């Protein structure tokens with residue numbers, strides 16, 4: 001059984017929807033999947049100033065991510081909305097608690113991937129994914145991009161860095177973006193499973 005952890009931050013629900021689509025894609029392969037949100041740490045007055053942010057925070061049922069989810073996983077997908085061209089501070093805060101896992105090499109060799117959403121097409125989708133990927137390099141993980149080999153990505157969704165969605169004026173992720181996330185999850189679980197099979201057969 002391949003263990004897949006999908007860890008995300010989402011203020012208004014777009015990344016949460018993509019996280020669940022990605023998890024569904026991984027589950028289709030028979031993998032065991034955990035989907036968790038990272039803790040909210042924005043001040044209440046900032047959240048209350050945006051009714052969509054407050055409403056999503058109050059209704060989100062996903063449990064908070066823990067370091068154990070990362071240690072447990074063979075494969076990890078991290079998702080965040082684009083915030084000024086990089087990941088949200090809430091995800092970064094969680095990642096900044098992984099020093100102990102990093103120091104003991106627990107994260108090395110895991111297969112990792114990233115996904116995002118921004119409000120504009122050129123607002124930093126790729127830079128956000130690349131910024132998340134930086135953590136994977138430091139952990140010694142294997143970075144799995146979405147690539148272009150699936151026809152859906154090549155012809156429709158079009159971002160080989162990772163599943164992404166342009167939300168414009170508050171739109172929710174469409175079928176195209178959710179399908180890309182699902183493909184990414186499926187691919188992540190398959191790569192992790194093939195890797196562990198290779199390791200079981202005598203690799204390291």
Ligand SMILES: Cc1cc2nc3c(=O)[nH]c(=O)nc-3n(C[C@H](O)[C@H](O)[C@H](O)COP(=O)(O)O)c2cc1C
Nearest residue numbers: 010011012013014015081082084085118119120123
């Ligand atoms: C503080 C802040 C910074 C943002 N920065 C960007 C940005 O640099 N580029 C962009 O296109 N969208 C930006 N956005 C828009 C979000 O990335 C976008 O609405 C995303 O779909 C939200 O995802 P969520 O519903 O999962 O929170 C920003 C939003 C906020 C609140």
